[in-house]
Amino acid sequence: MKVYPLWHVSHQNEAGPDDETIHLDDGGVFIDEQDGDDVKLLGIYSSEAAAEERLHRARLLPGFADEPDCFQIGEYDLDEDHWNEGFVRVPL
Numbered sequence: 001m002k003v004y005p006l007w008h009v010s011h012q013n014e015a016g017p018d019d020e021t022i023h024l025d026d027g028g029v030f031i032d033e034q035d036g037d038d039v040k041l042l043g044i045y046s047s048e049a050a051a052e053e054r055l056h057r058a059r060l061l062p063g064f065a066d067e068p069d070c071f072q073i074g075e076y077d078l079d080e081d082h083w084n085e086g087f088v089r090v091p092l
Contacts (some may be wrong), residue, residue: 001078003044004051009070010038010063048073 042058045051051073059068076082 003046003076003078004048005044005074005076006042006051006054006058007072007074008040008042008058008064008067009072010040010067011070048075 043051043054045054055071055073058064058071064071
C-alpha cells in the first residue's frame with residue numbers, strides 16, 4: 001500500500017540569483033534547514049489525489065499563500081524502511 005505525505009517548506013532566506021526560491025528541475029523544492037527553512041508535514045494521504053486536494057486548500061491559508069509553489073507530495077510504500085543507513089552530526 002502506498003501513502004502520500006504532503007510537505008510545505010517555508011523559506012527563510014531566498015537563495016536564487018534574483019532572490020528567488022530555488023526549485024529543482026523535477027519540480028521538487030530545495031530544502032536547507034541550516035539556512036532557516038521550516039518544513040511542515042500537512043498530512044499523510046491514501047492517494048495522490050487526496051494530497052493534491054489538501055494542497056489546493058492549504059494554498060489559500062495565511063503563510064502557505066505566500067509560498068504556493070513550495071509544496072511537495074511524496075510517495076512511500078507502507079511498512080517498508082526508507083532510511084537504511086545511519087547518520088553523522090556535523091558541528092555548526
